[in-house]
Amino acid sequence: MGDFMKKMKEDPFANYLGITIEDVEEGYAKVSMEIKGNLLNFHGSANGGAIFSLADVAFACASNSHHQAAVGIAMTIYYMQASGMGDRLVAIAREETKPHRLGVYRIEVLNDKGELIALAEGMAYRKRDKLVP
Amino acid sequence: MGDFMKKMKEDPFANYLGITIEDVEEGYAKVSMEIKGNLLNFHGSANGGAIFSLADVAFACASNSHHQAAVGIAMTIYYMQASGMGDRLVAIAREETKPHRLGVYRIEVLNDKGELIALAEGMAYRKRDKLVP
Amino acid sequence: MGDFMKKMKEDPFANYLGITIEDVEEGYAKVSMEIKGNLLNFHGSANGGAIFSLADVAFACASNSHHQAAVGIAMTIYYMQASGMGDRLVAIAREETKPHRLGVYRIEVLNDKGELIALAEGMAYRKRDKLVP
Amino acid sequence: MGDFMKKMKEDPFANYLGITIEDVEEGYAKVSMEIKGNLLNFHGSANGGAIFSLADVAFACASNSHHQAAVGIAMTIYYMQASGMGDRLVAIAREETKPHRLGVYRIEVLNDKGELIALAEGMAYRKRDKLVP
Numbered sequence: 001m002g003d004f005m006k007k008m009k010e011d012p013f014a015n016y017l018g019i020t021i022e023d024v025e026e027g028y029a030k031v032s033m034e035i036k037g038n039l040l041n042f043h044g045s046a047n048g049g050a051i052f053s054l055a056d057v058a059f060a061c062a063s064n065s066h067h068q069a070a071v072g073i074a075m076t077i078y079y080m081q082a083s084g085m086g087d088r089l090v091a092i093a094r095e096e097t098k099p100h101r102l103g104v105y106r107i108e109v110l111n112d113k114g115e116l117i118a119l120a121e122g123m124a125y126r127k128r129d130k131l132v133p
Numbered sequence: 134m135g136d137f138m139k140k141m142k143e144d145p146f147a148n149y150l151g152i153t154i155e156d157v158e159e160g161y162a163k164v165s166m167e168i169k170g171n172l173l174n175f176h177g178s179a180n181g182g183a184i185f186s187l188a189d190v191a192f193a194c195a196s197n198s199h200h201q202a203a204v205g206i207a208m209t210i211y212y213m214q215a216s217g218m219g220d221r222l223v224a225i226a227r228e229e230t231k232p233h234r235l236g237v238y239r240i241e242v243l244n245d246k247g248e249l250i251a252l253a254e255g256m257a258y259r260k261r262d263k264l265v266p
Numbered sequence: 267m268g269d270f271m272k273k274m275k276e277d278p279f280a281n282y283l284g285i286t287i288e289d290v291e292e293g294y295a296k297v298s299m300e301i302k303g304n305l306l307n308f309h310g311s312a313n314g315g316a317i318f319s320l321a322d323v324a325f326a327c328a329s330n331s332h333h334q335a336a337v338g339i340a341m342t343i344y345y346m347q348a349s350g351m352g353d354r355l356v357a358i359a360r361e362e363t364k365p366h367r368l369g370v371y372r373i374e375v376l377n378d379k380g381e382l383i384a385l386a387e388g389m390a391y392r393k394r395d396k397l398v399p
Numbered sequence: 400m401g402d403f404m405k406k407m408k409e410d411p412f413a414n415y416l417g418i419t420i421e422d423v424e425e426g427y428a429k430v431s432m433e434i435k436g437n438l439l440n441f442h443g444s445a446n447g448g449a450i451f452s453l454a455d456v457a458f459a460c461a462s463n464s465h466h467q468a469a470v471g472i473a474m475t476i477y478y479m480q481a482s483g484m485g486d487r488l489v490a491i492a493r494e495e496t497k498p499h500r501l502g503v504y505r506i507e508v509l510n511d512k513g514e515l516i517a518l519a520e521g522m523a524y525r526k527r528d529k530l531v532p
Contacts (some may be wrong), residue, residue, distance in 0.1 A: 013180035016171040038149040041193065047146035048193070048205045049186025056182040060174065072181045073368060074340045074389055076209040076475040078503045078522055080496055096518055097479055102339060102391065104477045104518060106505075119495055119503060121520055123340055123389075123477055125368065206501060207473045207522055209342040211370045211389055213363055229385055230346055235472060235524065237344045237385060239372075252362055252370060254387055256344060256473055256522075258501070279446035282437040304415040307459065313412035314471045315455040319448025326440065326447070338447045342475040 004067060014057045017050065021061060027095030029061030035087045046083040046117075055107040055120045058093035062105055063124035070103065075122040083117050093122075101126055137200060147190045150183065154194060160228030162194030168220045179216040179250075188240040188253045191226035195238055196257035203236065208255040216250050226255075234259055270333060280323045283316060287327060293361030295327030301353045312349040312383075321373040321386045324359035328371055329390035336369065341388040349383050359388075367392055403466060413456045416449065420460060426494030428460035434486045445482040445516075454506040454519040457492035461504055462523035469502065474521040482516050492521075500525055 008014075008021050014031075017039070023030040031054060033039075039050040055077060063070040083089060089109055096104040102125055109118040141147075141154050147164075150172065156163040164187060166172075172183040188210060196203040216222060222242055229237040235258055242251040274280075274287050280297075283305065289296040297320060299305075305316040321343060329336040349355060355375055362370040368391055375384040407413075407420050413430075416438065422429040430453060432438075438449040454476060462469040482488060488508055495503040501524055508517040 007175050011175040011180070012171050012173045013183050014174075017182075038145050040145045041147075042140050042144040043202065043204070047144070047186070047189070048208070049150075049182070049189040050146055052185045052189065052208075053180070053182025056180070056185065060181070069176065071176070071215075072212060074209070074211050075181070075185075076207070076342060076520065078207050078495075078520060079205060080503060082204075096477075096515065104479060116495065119520065121475060121477060121518065209387060209475060211362075211387060213370060229344075229382065237346060249362065252387065254342060254344060254385065273441050277441040277446070278437050278439045279449055280440075283448075304411050306411045307413075308406050308410040309468065309470070313410070313452070313455070314459070314474070315416075315448070315452025316412055318451045318455065318474075319446070322446070322448040322451065335442065337442070337481075338478060340475070340477050341447070341451075342473070344473050345471060348470075 004065065008061050011057065017053055019054060019057050024061045024065055026065050027062055029058045029065065029093045030090065031058045031061065032088060032090045035083055035085055035089065037085065040085065044084070046087065048079060051083065051089065051109055051118050052077050054089055054091045055109050055118060058091035058107050059105050059122040062093035062095060063103055069127045070124040071127070072122050073125045075120055077118055077120040079118050080116045083111055087111050089117060137198065141194050144190065146186070150186055152187060152190050157194045157198055159198050160195055162191045162198065162226045163223065164191045164194065165221060165223045168216055168218055168222065170218065173218065179220065181212060184216065184222065184242055184251050185210050187222055187224045188242050188251060191224035191240050192238050192255040195226035195228060196236055202260045203257040204260070206256050206258045208253055210251055210253040212251045213249045216244055220244050222250060270331065274327050277323065283319055285320060285323050290327045290331055292331050293328055295324045295331065295359045296356065297324045297327065298354060298356045301349055301351055301355065303351065306351065312353065314345060317349065317355065317375055317384050318343050320355055320357045321375050321384060324357035324373050325371050325388040328359035328361060329369055335393045336390040337393070338388050339391045341386055343384055343386040345384050346382045349377055353377050355383060403464065407460050410456065416452055418453060418456050423460045423464055425464050426461055428457045428464065428492045429489065430457045430460065431487060431489045434482055434484055434488065436484065439484065445486065447478060450482065450488065450508055450517050451476050453488055453490045454508050454517060457490035457506050458504050458521040461492035461494060462502055468526045469523040470526070471521050472524045474519055476517055476519040478517050479515045482510055486510050488516060
């Protein structure tokens with residue numbers, strides 16, 4: 001996972017949002033992010049796009065963990081609970097399918113208390129390219 | 134729409150991503166964003182989370198346009214085509230339902246050539262609170 | 267569309283539910299179904315599965331209309347309004363993308379008054395097989 | 400669960416498809432169905448609408464298990480693997496959230512070998528009505 005983790009950690013958008021890639025295994029990833037002022041919406045809660053983006057980084061890490069380029073083609077997110085300033089959110093992605101042309105992943109977004117903030121399911125399409133040579 | 138547009142334009146996350154709110158009417162919104170280096174993923178394309186976030190801002194503007202606080206509870210996104218550095222993306226959200234407790238919105242994300250980059254459907258839950266007093 | 271329409275009209279499940287295939291063009295399909303007693307749920311409304319199935323037949327017709335076998339891989343449905351005994355529902359599917367490996371379709375389910383009962387988006391994966399030789 | 404199970408077992412559409420309600424607990428349901436000729440599509444596989452309908456019955460049982468009328472408002476399904484004539488499919492629905500106005504449920508559809516055929520997530524809206532007086 002060495003070169004791959006390195007590549008993941010250089011994702012510009014993940015870095016721009018302050019997302020930390022904590023762990024990536026085959027078909028699994030755990031990432032985290034702190035809700036700072038720039039991630040809020042005009043209601044004063046964590047922005048839905050920021051929460052989705054955290055889930056999406058976990059999804060990208062897990063779906064690319066087989067060292068073959070995978071792109072997200074569809075994703076659904078259900079928001080369960082609001083999150084606010086100062087919360088540290090964790091997103092955990094797990095493969096629901098065997099490695100295949102199309103892969104389905106479940107992603108849970110949890111707050112500090114382990115409560116479910118959002119739940120997502122993503123579908124990835126694997127290309128023939130190797131990700132890291 | 135004066136006070137409301139002002140409120141929308143102060144959304145911290147939308148500003149952080151460089152999203153411009155171009156137009157908001159009842160049940161409709163148009164927003165745009167330029168893909169700069171900080172919005173890319175590790176494959177070098179526009180990050181799926183950034184594209185979703187643009188769609189989500191359009192959704193938030195359209196669903197809150199009835200001056201009643203609305204929160205997104207579910208959203209699905211299908212990615213149709215990649216987008217890259219320098220592209221200017223536009224997201225247009227339109228209400229699929231009459232104003233109601235639950236509202237469904239379709240959001241199209243288009244590139245400069247008018248090609249469909251992503252397509253989303255979001256569901257919003259309207260609270261009893263007035264948004265702008 | 268001759269042979270293809272014939273094949274579509276022999277779909278066993280569509281027939282079992284009393285679904286009529288009204289029109290199929292390239293990337294488009296219109297189908298209809300009457301809500302009889304066997305399609306109700308225990309609340310006394312049209313069953314969500316029956317409504318989905320109608321949308322799904324329209325989706326299958328539209329996505330296979332390029333004479334290349336396509337299978338649905340993902341679908342999202344939003345229910346807008348209940349439907350009851352005696353209603354005649356129509357589902358209309360339209361291609362959101364150019365013919366491609368992956369296709370996205372929007373499906374509207376309408377009642378007799380033209381009101382939106384449900385709205386679905388489906389993604390299909392096209393195989394290399396020709397559908398009708 | 401006595402009266403409730405009885406009500407569930409009288410669902411007309413579930414009966415029409417030959418669905419058996421095997422077990423319902425608070426926030427949980429298990430149902431099953433055999434793929435007979437009338438549930439096939441024109442490709443000769445189990446129809447996506449039939450598979451969805453099985454998942455939807457499990458979802459309805461689990462979401463109504465708190466004895467308060469709940470209606471499905473949104474559902475996403477991902478199809479993982481084809482299923483054919485003679486397969487016995489089981490759908491298991493589990494609550495992802497605490498009983499609340501809006502509930503999210505995960506539904507797995509498995510074949511005889513325990514392989515994942517489809518995976519769904521549904522959102523239910525609970526009304527104020529008691530289901531069984």
